[in-house]
Amino acid sequence: MGVVVEKLDFAAAAQVDRHGLYEVATAWAAEDAPDREQAPVEAYIAMWESRNDLGFEPARFVVARENGKIVGYAQAEVSEAEANSHLALVTVVVRPRHRRRGIGTALLRATPSLLDRQTVIESWSVGPGEPGDHFAAALGFRVVTSMTRQRLRLTGPPDVAELPAGYELVTWKGAAPEEFVEAYVEGLNAIAGAPFGETALDHAHNTVESIREDEAEALSDRWVVLLLHEGSAAGVTVVERKSARPEYAEQLHTVVLPAHRGKGLGLLIKSRMLHELDGVETVFTRTSSENVHMLRVNHALGYEDQYTYMAVQAKTADLQA
Incomplete structure (x- = not known):
C-alpha cells in the first residue's frame, strides 16, 4: 500500500x-x-x-x-x-x-x-542549509526575510533606567484596561516601521475590536508594558506564556514610536517587563536579523542567539503546477 x-x-x-x-x-x-x-x-x-x-x-x-x-x-x-x-x-x-x-x-x-x-504562501520555519531550505529552493520559493531566535535565562530582574520627564509606564496582565486599549493598539501598529525584509505579512493591522476578540479567546497569559508620553503611546512590549510550559514565555512585539527613539526606551521597557514575569524561568524571542538595534538591546539584557531561520515565499498558483 x-x-x-x-x-x-x-x-x-x-x-x-x-x-x-x-x-x-x-x-x-x-x-x-x-x-x-x-x-x-x-x-x-x-x-x-x-x-x-x-x-x-x-x-x-x-x-x-x-x-x-x-x-x-x-x-x-x-x-x-x-x-x-x-x-x-x-x-x-x-x-x-x-x-x-x-x-x-x-x-x-x-x-x-x-x-x-x-494567493501567497510563506513558510517561516526554514533553516539555512537544512533539508527544508533545499526543498523550498527546488520548488521555486524565494527567501524574503531572515530571523534570529534568542533565549534569555532569568536569574534576576535587571535594573530599570529612570524614565525621562513626561513619560509614564503602565503595566497589566490579561485584558487591556479600557482607558489604555487605544494607545495599546497604536503602539502595536507602530511595528509597521520595523525591518522585516520582503515578507507579505502585515504585522500592523490591530484594532480595538481585534484585540478584544483575541483577549476573549486567549489560551495563555499575556503581560503588557505600555509606555506613554503625555497620555499618548510612545512604546509597548508584550510577553506571552502558554499554559503547557508555564516556566517558558515568548517575548512578542516590542516597538518604540519614531518620535521617541534614540533615548534608550526600548531597553527600558523590556527591562521593566522582566520584573512582571512571575513564575517564568526562560524567555524566548525572535527578531529580524536586519533589526540590528533590537538585537543589540536583547544582547544587553542577556539574550543569547540560538539559531537563524528564514521565511520563504511562493504564489499559491505555482503550487498547482
Missing part, C-alpha cells in the same frame, strides 16, 4: 492522529536541530488549536499516511483580517526516513485545498 495524502480535521481528530502529528514534528526537529529542546505534546496541541500571536486561525492540515500511520503533514494558517487575507502561513514536515520519495511535494501540492482566497 502506497502513501495516501488527505485532509485532517484537527478539531475532530482522534488522539492517535494528534500524537502522530507530534511524532512527525519531533522526529524532524531531532534530526534537523538536535540541540533545540523539544516541547511536550500538550504545547504542540495548544499551538495547533489556537490563533497565533499575529491573529492567524488554528492550523488546517493535510497529512500523508503510510499503512494508516502519519508520516508527514502540511499545515496552513489563514487570517480573517483583511490585511492578511492574501496570505497563508504554511509548514511542510516529513519524517526524515520518508524523505526523497515525493511526499513533501505531494503535501505542498495539496495545500491549496486548505485555503480560501489566499
